[in-house]
Every structure is written in C-alpha cells, then in structure tokens.
Amino acid sequence: MRYNEPSDLEVRVISQRFDLPNSTSIDTYLANEGYVAIRKALGMTAEAIIEELKVSSLRGRGGAGFPTGMKWSFVPRNSGKPTYIICNSDESEPGTCKDRLLMENDPHQLIEGMLIAGWTIKSNKGYIFIRGEYRYLIEIVDRAIAEAYERGYLGQNILGSGWDFDLYTHTGAGAYECGEESALLESLEGKRGVPRLKPPFPAVVGAFQSPTILNNTETYSSVPVIFRNGGAWFAGLGTPKNGGTRLMCISGHVNKPGVYELPMGFPMMRLINEVCGGMRNGKKLKAVIPGGSSAPVLTAAECENLPLDFDSLAKLKSMAGSGGLVVLDEDTDIVAVALRTIKFYAHESCGWCIPCREGTTWLKKLLTRFHEGGGTERDIDTIGELASNMLGRTFCALGDAAAMPTTGFITKFRSEFEEYLKKSQGRVQPAPELINV
C-alpha cells in the first residue's frame, strides 16, 4: 500500500502498479505489461542491452548516481568464474523510504529488472539483500519469487532460452554500513560488514570474489520499463544525462510529506509548494537536506530554481543521493540537526578506518558540547578542520558522508552556531575529555 495520497503532478512509471488490487501478485503483474521486458531482452545481445541502458541515461538510485549501463559494461564476461546479481535493498539512508514501497507494492518489477541484469552477463544467481528491519518485505518478496518460479520466470531454462537463473532474499541485521556495496558483500559472506579496498570494484571482484552487478532496488525496478518503452523514451522523461523518474521521499515540515514519483529535474520549490502542499503552519523555509542525510544542506535561497537531478545538485556541492529530502522550517535548530546527524554516523561507523571511527566520535563530542551550551569559538573551526581531515581518507564513503554534511551545516549556518555561543557566554564548561584537544 501507499502511505500518503498521490499527487496529480506525479509521473507514475515505476509506481504505476502501486494502487492496483493485489499489486504484488504475478497475475496482476502479467496483466499490466509484466515480464514483457525480459522477453524482449532475451532476444538481445549483452551489447545491445547495455547500449539501450546507456541511451536511457538511467543512473544509480542508491546515492552515487553512477550510470547503470556503464556499470553493467564493466563486468568482464568470460572470466571463467560464476557471476552474481545483487540487489541492495538495505535502505538505511536517513530520509529515504522508497525501496520499501517498491518491494511492498511491486516485487515482480524488481525481479524482472534483476532478470534482465542476469541475462546480460549470463549470471545464474542473484540475491536481494534486505535490511533486517524490513522483515515483512522479505515475506512479500519471497512469495513473489516463489510465484516467478512456478510460472517459469525463474529457475531452469527461463522462457525456453536455455538460461537458468535462481534468486534469493538475504536478510541484514541492522547496520547502515551494509548499504555500502563492498560492506554489503562482506555481510553477504557472513562476516562483519566492513568495506573492501577498491579497486577492484564489485563489477570485477564482487560477491564471493566473482564479477557482480550490484544496484539499488529502485535502479533494478527502473529497468523493465526501459526495455518496454525504449531507452530514448525513458531518457526523455528527465533532464540531459539524468533519465527517467525517481521516487522522491519528502519528510519534515511540509503539509503533505510523502513518497512521490517525479521526473528527474523536477523543480525543488514546486515539489515543496505544489506536490507537498507548501510549508506547515505557514512557516518559512530555512533549509533542505536534499539527498539523504549524507547530502550537504541547502539554504532556502539555494533551493530557488533548482532542478532535482544529480548534476544540478552536484553543482551546489551537494548531491541528489538517495532521493530523500528533509525539509526544515525557520524554527529548526540547525545545531540540533547537525548533532543528530553526526550521532548517527558515529553510531554507524564500522570502525574499520581510523579517520572515520575517531573523526565521527570527536565530531559528536564537540557538537554535543556545543549543543549543551559549552562551546567555544574555536570549536566551530575545529569541527570544520576535523571534517576536512576525514574527507577522502577512508575505504568507503561513510567517512565522507559524515564529514560533508557537517561542513555544510557549519559553513552555511555558521551564524546559528555563533548564536549558541552568545547564549552560553560565561558558562563555558569544557567536557573533561575535551580539555586537551
């Protein structure tokens, strides 16, 4: 089911079946263009499939926005090793709640997307890595997988092609870090989810040390429609190099928060004012965290005339990330948001790389003291310095994901930090563990 009313401004492409009765059943899927794309793809060569994906300009919906066609093209064929198709359904980026809906409402669309990936590299096995908290979705996806086996869309000699493909779900057990692709692969092997040194990338050395296509739930779910309607059609929905639509998850201080499917490049202020019914209680917009909590915050001024696509947000040194937008009004305490953000990363840092493990912990301590009214002028710069020393110095992006938003908060909202200082003047009490910073 959907948990919010749809908007008339939505362009329903990958969510087109969400409101159908029994939308998870294979019969509903088949009656609504389901498994048409895999039939087409089975008549295509790997090169043609990848070319079609490149034309579609589909980019990874998990956060990095890497072109999907290019990612698939990196997988060596004829390596002599088995190959794997992995779906990252470990949705945990704060602000993001879309993969949940894709699995809950249209699991066959995801399965079909993974089938097309499997056929492209002639893989025989795939896994859907679902975060542990999403137990009810494992039940839904398992039922869909069983139906697909019964009807010959999974298993041996799929649709008479002579090609076999098995698909399984795999549960996580609570770890944001497992959404990082190499940590996910470690976790899938039954280990602690710590990241691997890259290169080699998963395309070459991935699951079980073999070539692997690893994409986000929404990315795979976007694949079938590309093969039904054509890559050019899909590309035309969005902006240049940002094809298609995406499920945008809006939370925070708007009248109608929700998950809405909108074309890439949809204007931020129309999203807030028209799709989401404007700001709550007539308050003014202060800031938006535009792509999950890893994305540096945008000021209200930056949101004006801003198309929501990967490149436009990168120009502002932020990112479209996972499509989770947290909208904050004028009453928001930015220091409190910065603190809650860094608490999260400190909790989720896996401890593998020292700059991340120590950096997030120190940032948490500094921001905690600041929030409690014990900050000093020097702390603001120390926070910035610590964050910049984490950037690019870790195996995976978690360190960056903690440092970038922190830098964003203190540079764009420095005056709010300074206000805190004024309020706390004369009662500066350095926490004991911070005395010798």
Added chain:
Amino acid sequence: MTFSPELEARFAKMLQSYPPGRTRSAVVPMLLYGQDEVGYVSQELVEEVARRCGVTPLQVDEVIGYYSMLHRARLGKYHVQVCTNIACQALGGEQLYEHASRTLGLGNKDVSPDGLISLEEVECMGACSWAPAIQINYDFHHLVTPERFDRLMESLRDGSYGRKAS
C-alpha cells in the same frame, strides 16, 4: 538444538541458497531468525549456528557485536523502537522517545521487570515521510503521537495488540 518446523524448513532452504562451500553466508540470517525464536542470541544458538554453517563459534561470535539487531541479552516480548533520526526529529521524534522513556520508566535498551516491553532509541527505519515512526518488533507504526503511543502500550499490556501494521 532444534527449532520450530517452519524455521527448520527456512534454515534448510537458506543453506542451499548460497554457492557451494559458502554456507558461512547463512550466519547472520540464521542468528536473526534464531534470535526471534529463542528470544536472544544464546551461547547455545551461537554454537548451533556455527555447527550448521560449518564455521567456528568464534566466527559467529565476532559478527554479533557488529549488527545492532542481534542481542546477547533477552529483550522484552515487545521490543519498542523509537526513531529519532533527522526526519523523525523534525516532527517530534526526540520528544516521543523522551515520552516513551518517561512513561515506561525505561532507559535506552532497558527491559521492563515483567519482561513485556523493552525500549530502544533507533536510527532511521525507513518511514521518514510518515514520521514520527516506531517499530514494535517488526511492525511499523507511522505518525505516532504521544497519545497514540500510550494507546499502543496499553494494547501491549492488555494483550489486544494485533499484528496489523499501521
């Protein structure tokens, strides 16, 4: 150690789902599903998972501390998880957690003396657009006000709590 027939069937299928020689992959799922039935990750469960996956108990033990859903001590029959991450924070998630802590008389990860309820402040659970959100065991509850929270807790106590997510 034996589990319910349903879980035994799940485990049998699970062990066959990974490539040959890769049964270690089942360690984390087996621990989580096993915990659901046993109530916590007991030493007996660790050794059983190790035996079934063909790894040493140490290899099982070392992953437990990493995953926040795996618990070495028994949780309440109903594990109440309140999200306070930024989307929930914006709409009162922190106040909701404080309300929960105060009214239940429980700190973070505490269990009530009768073993019925445990409380945990958790990270983003993927319900941001319907914040503030909580999970009771695996059930999602969206748009939770303090009043609604109290009613949910009452239903846990009087046994009327249903399986239906809202």
